[in-house]
Amino acid sequence: MHIVFGVSEYYPLVKVGGMADFAGSFTKKLASCGHRVSVVLPGYSAIERNRLNVKDTGIQFTIPIGKENVAGSVSEIKMSENLTIYLIENEHYFDRDYLFGTGDKGYTDNAERFLFFSRAILELAEKLPDADVFHMNDWHTAIALFYLKEYYQKLGKFTGVKSLLTIHNLGYQGLFWHHDMHLLNMGWEYFTADGIEFYDHINFLKSGIVFADEITTVSPAYAREIQTPETGFGLDGILRSRADHLTGILNGVDYKIWNPWFDKLIESRYSGKQFGRKLANKMELQREMGLEKEPDTPLITIISRLTEQKGIDLILPVFDMIMDMGIQFVLLGTGKSDLEDFFRGAEHRYKGRVVSYIGYDETVAHRIHAAGDIYLMPSRYEPCGLSQLYAMKYGNVPLVRLVGGLRDTVITTDRGMEQATGFGFEYYSPYTLYETLKDAVTLYREDRDAFQRLARNGMEQRFSWTETAKNYQKIYKK
Ligand code: ADP
Numbered sequence: 001m002h003i004v005f006g007v008s009e010y011y012p013l014v015k016v017g018g019m020a021d022f023a024g025s026f027t028k029k030l031a032s033c034g035h036r037v038s039v040v041l042p043g044y045s046a047i048e049r050n051r052l053n054v055k056d057t058g059i060q061f062t063i064p065i066g067k068e069n070v071a072g073s074v075s076e077i078k079m080s081e082n083l084t085i086y087l088i089e090n091e092h093y094f095d096r097d098y099l100f101g102t103g104d105k106g107y108t109d110n111a112e113r114f115l116f117f118s119r120a121i122l123e124l125a126e127k128l129p130d131a132d133v134f135h136m137n138d139w140h141t142a143i144a145l146f147y148l149k150e151y152y153q154k155l156g157k158f159t160g161v162k163s164l165l166t167i168h169n170l171g172y173q174g175l176f177w178h179h180d181m182h183l184l185n186m187g188w189e190y191f192t193a194d195g196i197e198f199y200d201h202i203n204f205l206k207s208g209i210v211f212a213d214e215i216t217t218v219s220p221a222y223a224r225e226i227q228t229p230e231t232g233f234g235l236d237g238i239l240r241s242r243a244d245h246l247t248g249i250l251n252g253v254d255y256k257i258w259n260p261w262f263d264k265l266i267e268s269r270y271s272g273k274q275f276g277r278k279l280a281n282k283m284e285l286q287r288e289m290g291l292e293k294e295p296d297t298p299l300i301t302i303i304s305r306l307t308e309q310k311g312i313d314l315i316l317p318v319f320d321m322i323m324d325m326g327i328q329f330v331l332l333g334t335g336k337s338d339l340e341d342f343f344r345g346a347e348h349r350y351k352g353r354v355v356s357y358i359g360y361d362e363t364v365a366h367r368i369h370a371a372g373d374i375y376l377m378p379s380r381y382e383p384c385g386l387s388q389l390y391a392m393k394y395g396n397v398p399l400v401r402l403v404g405g406l407r408d409t410v411i412t413t414d415r416g417m418e419q420a421t422g423f424g425f426e427y428y429s430p431y432t433l434y435e436t437l438k439d440a441v442t443l444y445r446e447d448r449d450a451f452q453r454l455a456r457n458g459m460e461q462r463f464s465w466t467e468t469a470k471n472y473q474k475i476y477k478k
Helices: 018-032 110-127 138-155 178-184 204-211 220-225 236-241 275-289 312-323 337-349 362-371 387-393 404-409 430-446 448-460 465-477
Strands: 002-006 036-042 054-065 068-080 083-089 133-137 162-167 175-177 201-203 214-217 246-248 299-306 328-335 354-358 374-377 397-401 423-425
Touching (some): 002 138, 018 068, 018 083, 018 133, 018 465, 036 110, 054 110, 068 110, 083 110, 110 178, 133 138, 138 162, 138 204, 162 204, 162 465, 178 201, 201 204, 220 246, 220 404, 275 299, 275 328, 275 362, 275 448, 299 337, 312 430, 328 362, 362 387, 374 430, 397 404, 430 448
Parallel strands (some): 002 133, 162 214, 214 246, 299 328, 299 374, 328 354
Antiparallel strands (some): 054 068, 068 083
16 A cells, blocks of 8 residues: 655654654554655754755645745655655754643644645655555544545545544644634634534644544543543543544564663663663663762652643642652653753752753663653543653663553553562652552562562563554555
C-alpha cells in the first residue's frame, strides 16, 4: 500500500514528545514491511538540514487561507527505499523558535499554520503516486481528513482512498475561536455540533474524529477512557458515537535506541544478567550532576514535559516529605513556568540531593534512565506513555498512576512479586503518591533482591513495533 502519513513532529528530525518517537519508529517499521510510506512534516527551521540530504522536489502550490493565496513548496529527504519524508516549506509559518509555541502558550496563528500544513498534505498527495490510505495524527493534521471527505472527494479526487486518524493526546484539540472560520473557506453549514463546532469554537481534532473512516488511539485502556466524561475532554460523546471505528493499539519501543546493552550514551553498558554494572551509571551521574556520592541512596527520577497531564502537581505538596525519606531526586524537563520554578527552587533548597535540569536533552535522558532506581510517572491521564517503557528497559523501576497506557504496560506489585515490573496507585492525590513511593523506597532499602527482581522483570518486557505494525496493517486493510 501507499500510506501518506501526516504528522507534526518526527524523531530524529524534530521532537517535542512521544508522538515524534511513534512517527519515526512506526513509519520505519511500515516501510520495512514493504509498504511505500510518504511522511509529510512541516519544514521547521529547527530541522538540521545541513546534516541531512534535503532535496527540492520542484513541487509548488498555493493554499487559500481566508482571502489570501499562500504559497508553499516541498523538499524531500529519502530515508530508505520505501520511506520518504516530505517537508512543507513556508518560512513565515515554520521559521520559528518553537514548533507550537512556548511552554505556556501556543502561537496565536496556529489555526492558520496547521490549516495550511494539513491542506498542503493533500495538495502534495495529488502529485505523488496514488495513495491508498491517509494516516493523520492529532489535531495538527486531523483537519486534512475533513477536507479529504468534504472537499477533495466531492470534486472526484482521491476516490476510494481511506483515512485513519490516530489520537495521541485528546487533551490538545486545536481549538480556535469561530472568527477563524473564514480561514477555512468552507461553509458555515459545517459549524454544527455534529460537524467541526465545539462550544462555539472550531475544533480541529474533532473534525478528524467526525470525518475519518477509522480512528485509533495509543493504548486499549485509553481507547475506553476517552469515551467517558472524566477523560473525554468534552469529546466523549462524539467518540462513543464512533466506538465501532475506534481501536486502541499500544505503541512499541525502538530497542535499537533504548537499550542499555548497546547504548553509547551511557557510562557503563549492562543487561538484566549483569545488573551490577548499572551502578556505575548512578555513580557517574552523581558525580557529573554534583549529587552526593551515595551508591545506596535511592535515586528517584523524572523525565517529562512539565504539565498538569503528567501529574507533576501531585508531587509539590509532598515534596519535602519525600525528601525526608532520605532519597536523591533528579528531574529533566521543561514546560509550565511555575513548575519549572518550583524545581529550580527545590534544587537550591536541597543542594547535593536534588538536581533539576530544566531543558530538553536526549543524551541526559538516556543517562538518567541508566542511573535511576525509581521512575516517577503519576500522570493524570496517559494515552500510552513511552517514558515508563524506556525506564523499564533500563531497570529504572516505574512508579505510575494506573491510567491509560500506564495501566496496560506496568505490572504492579499487588499482582505478585514474581512477575511485577513496577509500583502503581489509582487515587489521584499527593498522599497516595507519597505512600506508594514510601513502599517502593522501603522495598529498596529492606529487600534489595526483591527490588532488583522488579527491575530485571521490567528489562525483560518487550513492547515490539512488529506487533504494533501488524495491528495497524489490519486497520489499513479494513
Ligand atoms: P508525551 O508524549 O506525553 O510527552 P511520552 O512518555 O509518550 O510522553 O514520551 C515522552 C518522550 O519525550 C520520551 O521519549 C522522553 O524521554 C522525552 N522527553 C520528555 N521530556 C524530555 C526532556 N526534557 N529531555 C529529553 N527528553 C524528554
